[in-house]
Amino acid sequence: MVKYKKMRKKKLATVWLGGCSGCHMSLLDIDERILDVAQLADIVKSPIVDGKEMPDVDIALVEGSVTSDEHYREILHIRKKAKTLIAFGDCAVMTNVTGMRNYFPLKEVFDAAYVNAVSNDAEGQVPDHPSLLKLNDKVVPLQEVVNVDFVIPGCPPNADTIFYVLFEFLNDRLPDLGKAKKLKYG
Amino acid sequence: MNCYMNTISIIIDDQKLETDPGKTILEVCRENGIDILTMCHLKGVLDIGACRLCLVEIEGVNKLLSACTTKVAANMIVRTNTDRIKKYQRITTELFFAERNHVCAVCVANGKCELQDLGYKVGLDHIRYPHLFPQCEVDTSHPWYVMDHNRCIMCTRCVRVCNEVEGAHNWDVMNRGHQVRIISDFNSPWGESETCTSCGKCLHACPTGAIWPKAIVQGQLQKNPGMINELVEKRKMKL
Structure with missing residues (x-):
């Protein structure tokens, strides 16, 4: 006989690093199924909720790649706080569009955006205020900085895929995107 | 017996x-x-x-x-x-992705790409090898077609189809290892080629978004690699 035990409500965080927030939009596309998620988990930190400090969480969905010193510190912090860290979307998994600047030296990238941009007036200059984050030379996916427990590729991942992965993890099962035929890049 | x-x-x-x-x-x-x-x-x-x-x-x-x-x-x-073969297939697929710059999200072939389909078949969800991020050229000099070396996987289907079926031999291969590149004539811009007949067979032979027509936008790419064999068979019937 299996005794029914009320499961502790899990804590869920979603974080937005070097990405376009498209993955978070896709997360919202799970529509009313977010109520199913809310029954099993509290969303304690996310760009769409009013959370401040990152608390200890069971699952962290991390969108975007590591592009700057700030992201680097952040992902190390998230790794410490999260039991399960999920790379969320193509940028987090394989750098995707954010990694397209990796083919050029960083200076060229800055110049293209701030100095030589067609829309610029004559005096374009690279912003260097101390409060701004410092871009790393190369954009790297999460897995090159920390151990990643699961990946959801896709640009953005389908809402169905996101819900499938979340629901499996929230019910203490391990999802398998290949077997579920939910793999997608781009 | x-x-x-x-x-x-x-x-x-x-x-x-x-x-x-x-x-x-x-x-x-x-x-x-x-x-x-x-x-x-x-x-x-x-x-x-x-x-x-x-x-x-x-x-x-x-x-x-x-x-x-x-x-x-x-x-x-x-x-x-066998498990051994499946392991190697996965490694090979990952190396395809790691060697050049395959950004599916901004590719014309997105959704109609043989490399994507291959990834899904071998169950590839992430790439375990560091990406090389090479600086690759995009040759837009041809009036109708584009050759994007970022998306090339060096299958050389374009080289063989141009040589064996069209008979023009515009395409060839240069260098070795990860510096290997497809070249037009003696490594000159495609638009200046003296051998290219602009037949477009290489475009249909290409499994990824490396060769594509300028007239289309993202998501509308239609390739028909089967037409190459049809052509070959039809020519046999004429002889």
């Missing part, structure tokens, strides 16, 4: 098959509905065994051989779906 003098029997994945000698393992597998992953194979042009995806185990041979370039022999015992 064997009354089927012209056929040989081989065993593929524990399945006993009668087949004509002179065929490749890949041909026999495809005829009998045994799925073998390929990338550089294109029906109608010569096989070169470049992509290493169709590697199979053959009993008595201690290395893996490519099914597209290995001919069947009598009593051969072939295995196509």
Whole structure:
């Protein structure tokens, strides 16, 4: 006989690093199924909720790649706080569009955006205020900085895929995107 | 005496098959509905065994051989779906992605790409190797077509189709290792080519978004690699 035990409500965080927030939009596309998620988990930190400090969480969905010193510190912090860290979307998994600047030296990238941009007036200059984050030379996916427990590729991942992965993890099962035929890049 | 003098029997994945000698393992597998992953194979042009995806185990041979370039022999015992082969297929696919800049999200071939389909088939969800992020050229000098080296996987289907079917030999291969590149004529812009007939066969042969027509926008790419073999067969009928 299996005794029914009320499961502790899990804590869920979603974080937005070097990405376009498209993955978070896709997360919202799970529509009313977010109520199913809310029954099993509290969303304690996310760009769409009013959370401040990152608390200890069971699952962290991390969108975007590591592009700057700030992201680097952040992902190390998230790794410490999260039991399960999920790379969320193509940028987090394989750098995707954010990694397209990796083919050029960083200076060229800055110049293209701030100095030589067609829309610029004559005096374009690279912003260097101390409060701004410092871009790393190369954009790297999460897995090159920390151990990643699961990946959801896709640009953005389908809402169905996101819900499938979340629901499996929230019910203490391990999802398998290949077997579920939910793999997608781009 | 064997009354089927012209056929040989081989065993593929524990399945006993009668087949004509002179065929490749890949041909026999495809005829009998045994799925073998390929990338550089294109029906109608010569096989070169470049992509290493169709590697199979053959009993008595201690290395893996490519099914597209290995001919069947009598009593051969072939295995196509062992864990060892699946492991190598996954590694090969990951290296395709890591070697050049495959950004599916901004690619014209997104959703209609043989490399994407391959990734889904081998269950690739992330790439375990560091990306090289090479600085690759995008040749837009041709009036109708674009050659984007970022998306090229060096299957050389365009080279073979241009040489063997069109007979123009505009495309060729330069350098070795990760610096290997497809070149037009003697490494000049495609638009200045003296040999290119602008027939567009390379475009249909290309499995990814490396060669594409300027007239289309993202998501509208239509490629028809099957037309290459149709052409070859039709030309045989005329002779």
